[in-house]
Amino acid sequence: MTAAPPPSTGRELSNPPTDGISNLRFSNHSDHLLVSSWDKSVRLYDASANALRGEFMHGGAVLDCCFHDDSSGFSASADHTVRRLVFNYNREDILGRHDAPVRCIEYSYATGQVITGSWDKTLKCWDPRGASAQERSLVGTYAQPERVYSMSLVGNRLVVATAGRHVNVYDLRNMSQPEQRRESSLKYQTRCVRCYPNGTGYALSSVEGRVAMEFFDLSEAGQSKKYAFKCHRKSEAGRDIVYPVNAIAFHPIYGTFATGGCDGYVNVWDGNNKKRLYQYAKYPTSVAALSFSRDGRLLAVASSYTYEEEINRKHEPDAIFVRSVNEVEVKPKPKMLPNPAT
């Protein structure tokens, strides 16, 4: 990068993964960024310093990763393994396995458990505090109607989106059966779910350039607030080209959220006022993942072709951009501020 002010896409991190980026996450404690990739690696970056702090190789593509605390994290791999990664000692061990590639992983601070979703149509909960022997760390296995595509946690609630547009909402304190069994409001395949920071609902995006805003309250009053909107579309010759919306990330302070799509754009939305607040400059290729830092001042964008054309075509190199976030881009308009985030 040059010494000039950072380009409109943000500062590009050095030593990016050598293949597609499946997810990236900022830590809750610092500006460390954990990145999982199809090159079978999990990388730990110091985003502010633009330095690679650690790297872990897996047996297969890594499809998701998350932090535990600032010194350790977890990864979900296509080699069916769930691993714990210890950054300082560059050590990893296998927490457990699924019967198929593991697609999603979350760590619940409320229960102290790791939750994974896999294409073997199950959720598994793991206790990472016990011994590393895999048999003892598995807390439970919960069958899903279909292969798990996306997951999100807030407080004690877990939202699981699967193939076939199913959505299961769980209370982590009672996983024996879902609190709610729902179906996506959108007609097309689910790409991503993210819970609102205030815990009242979740946003769900599909491959058809649409996002649905849903609420956990099943009463009529609660459900009357739900809506869906179109986004990440391009109008050409009177027709819409729709792009999958791959990523959703909520701003930790303002409760507004950013979406990233295969059109290479990141949009920031005010869900309460149903407005778009900002659109960032176009990224070189599809936006595969998004993450806000803990203070909401940084936004990490994974610009990485997501195989939406189902072939390995020539594409821009995979890159991670970290940009500063200005208030004007993410703050809702003065007349209506959402409830403070929990």
Place this chain on the structure above:
Amino acid sequence: MSTAQSNLLSQMETTCGSLLHELQIIWDEVGESDVEKDRMLLELEQECLEVYRRKVDQANRCRAQLRQAIADAEAELAAICSAMGERPVHIRQSDQSTGSLKAELRAILPQIEEMRKRKSDRKNQFIEVKKEIESIKNEIYSPGGYALNDKAVDENDLSLRYLEELNRELQALQKEKCERLQQVMEHLNYLCSCCSVLGLDFEQTASEIHPSLGESEGSKNISNDTIEKLRTAIQKLREVKMQRMQQVKAEVSRLEELKASKMKELVLKKKAELEDICRKTHLIPESNSSIDIAINAVESGAVDASCVLEQIELQISRVKEEALSRKDILEKVEKWMAACDEESWLEEYNRDNNRYNAGRGAHLTLKRAEKARALVNKLPGMVRLLSMLEDYIVLRQEKELERKRQRDQKKLQGQLLTEQEALYGSKPSPMKNQSAKKGPRLSCGGAGASNRRLSLGGSMLQTPKPDMHPPAKATPNTRNAKKSERLNQDSLRDDGFAGLSSGRRGLDLAGLPAQQHSLNLQFAREIESPMMRKPFSPISSTDSSRSNVTNILDDLNKKHNEMLQKTTLTSNNSTPFTTPSKMISMTDVENRTPQATPFPVPSSTPSTVSIPMQMALTPAPKQTATTVPMQLALTTVPMHMAIVPAQNAAKSVDEEIEYSFEERRAGFVVPRSRLVNAMQV
């Protein structure tokens, strides 16, 4: 007698009397005789009677005339009325006692005047109508050719009824004229369109039929003749149109036939090309029955040549790929064969006791001997190489069978999964664009499969020892350490072979020359180059394949261990070699492999994880000049033509199952067994 008349008579009598008296006087004076007197008186009387008689006759005649006039008038009136079919305005009443004849005549005259007038009017009407009828008839039937006989109006029938009849006739004629005109206009319009389609001049064509038709304004001739001519003209033009259309069709079908035959030619040419390539690179194509059937179908015209062409092209490109990947192997085999020849020559040369005698070509032979010796030293490495090849190819074949089995399973899974999908009501992804590339990915030659195994195996070697290569914590670098690090970086990509290579490096150190080492590495890198193109490869998840491969692994492990022993033995026996400075130092090897054996993992590999494929574990054959048969080294690479239809079938079933981008990228397929379980749940 009225008083006037009596007065007159009395006056007359007085006058006559006086006259007579006077006459008497006269006579007396004269002295006329009585006879004379009587005679004169008689004369007088007769003359008087004469006058009376004349007056009376006159009056009589007058009266008669009057009567006649009245009668005439009445007759005329009657005639007019009957002609017009009307009753007179004033009907004469026979008992009418109007009195005198003169009064009667006075009464009847106006009547007759009026009737005469009305008759005249009526007549005029008739004349009008008849004139019009005549004119239309002229137009319709033939210009001026129709002789109107009844032009003259029949005076006898001027009735309204007849007039109405004529009016109706006129209307009918007008209607017919109108219809004919319409017909003519229709014909003209059609003619106009025909002319424009055929490129003729409409005005001229129309004028030829009748001059009036060619003009844009003015009345058109509507006679039968004209209409008939119009019809004929239109018919003729229609025929011309049909003819021309048929000509065009014939041309199109001729061109299509030409295209089909060219395509056929192309297909045959491509097939010949394919066979040629196969022949040149010693690839024996698997049963080409499917493609032969396809070609036959093309020849018989049943099948579209273009898709068969596509398939042949695909096959050709695959064969070329295959040939490329084998090029090096082929070259090495050639080198090996040459080396064997040289070896046998060398043996003979060594046996020749005169070899050091200076002769004509002595220096040449000496050089040749030197080269031959060097080559011979390379032989064991080459032989090992070739036996590696053997195993490699055998394993490849087995993988092929594996994959075929898997594909069949997939097909069934797919069918079951569609049913399940119906239950859950998911819809296909809008950006669905199933390309044929999925096929090649799955079964792109044995090279792909074997490399997959290599990569996964390598990772097993790598991950338990991450402290081998933390990039950020590199040890202070000597040139060798740098090289090892670089090699490790490479091994991040070709995990299996790095593991293999490090193992082999251990073997090399046991006493084999460095050239072999580089040869092996080179070979390793070349074999894994196809894998470089695919950053990620699918994992077999079926139990059956796993157990199969486990068995193979055990076999290979045993063989490898045997080889280790043998190489240490041979190293002791062979002539000492200098270790070139290029070689990696012992210490580095020890750092990299903290455990005792260079191949530590196989014993601890859990059987459930994907298993590495190792190569070159057959014991090295003795150094005799054995010729490895060409066919063995290059055992048939299965041509995937036969597989393509099956793939397509499997793929089409898979297409009905919804997949996310990540699943497709990972090559993940919903397994059938899991599906069955899910359905049982």
